[in-house]
Amino acid sequence: MNRILHHSTQLKCDLRQAFEMFTIDEHLQAWLTEIADVEPRLGGKYELFWDPGNRDNNSTIGCRITAIEKDKFIAFEWKGPTQFKDFMNTAIPLTHVVVFLMPCKTTDGEPGTEVHLIHSGWGDSAEWEEARLWFKNSWDTAFDRLRDHISHP
Numbered sequence: 027m028n029r030i031l032h033h034s035t036q037l038k039c040d041l042r043q044a045f046e047m048f049t050i051d052e053h054l055q056a057w058l059t060e061i062a063d064v065e066p067r068l069g070g071k072y073e074l075f076w077d078p079g080n081r082d083n084n085s086t087i088g089c090r091i092t093a094i095e096k097d098k099f100i101a102f103e104w105k106g107p108t109q110f111k112d113f114m115n116t117a118i119p120l121t122h123v124v125v126f127l128m129p130c131k132t133t134d135g136e137p138g139t140e141v142h143l144i145h146s147g148w149g150d151s152a153e154w155e156e157a158r159l160w161f162k163n164s165w166d167t168a169f170d171r172l173r174d175h176i177s178h179p
Contacts, residue, residue, distance in 0.1 A: 029158060031145040033165045036130055036138050037176045041097040044127050044139035047172060048100050057175040058168055068094055072102035083108045089120065099126045104145065110157040113149070121147035143169075 037044050047053045054062035059074035070091045076084040089103035101124040106114030114121065124144045132138035143165060148158045 029146070029148040029154075031143075031148075031158065031162055031165060033143045033145075033169055035141050035169045035173055036132050037141060037173060038132050038136060038138050039176050040137065041127050041129060041139050043176070044141060045097045045100070047176070048125050049094075057171045065091070066094060066100070067091065070094075076107070083111065092122065093124070097127065099124065101125070104147075106157055106161075110153070110160070113151075113153055114157055117147070117149065119147060121145060141169075141172075 037047075047057065049064055049066035051062040051064055054064065054074065059076055061075040061078045063071055063073040063075075065071045068091060072086060072089045072091050074086045075081055081087055084107045086103070086105045089105060091100060091102045093099065093101040101122065103120040104123045105111070105120060122145070124146075126142040126144075128140045128142075130138050130140040145161060145165065148154050
């Protein structure tokens with residue numbers, strides 16, 4: 027069974043702007059999270075908080091950037107929400123997200139960016155499969171919000 031999640035979309039923006047959607051706190055806060063604390067460099071923090079009043083839950087606290095090349099890709103560790111934290115947030119290694127960016131022509135023929143997100147590192151148990159399916163839906167929703175944000179900033 028293929029446990030890797032792969033999501034892709036086209037954005038009506040250039041590579042720089044698409045890269046900033048994943049690396050600049052204010053941009054992440056516009057479409058993905060309540061509070062972001064990202065240091066866009068190798069080994070830098072990739073901490074997102076969906077419940078800022080409870081930073082240890084529903085966050086990626088402690089996650090780090092594992093690879094980065096400006097305007098091309100970023101890779102980072104990832105944690106799960108409260109209902110999956112007992113196994114996801116203590117796994118060694120944590121799940122891992124890689125975002126690749128490539129120039130493209132959008133459906134209307136304009137220059138844009140193709141975004142590919144790969145989320146890997148899922149375990150084999152039923153609880154891991156439940157978490158994987160939850161993230162499949164979550165990334166779909168997040169990409170919808172990202173496209174909307176780019177189209178209507």
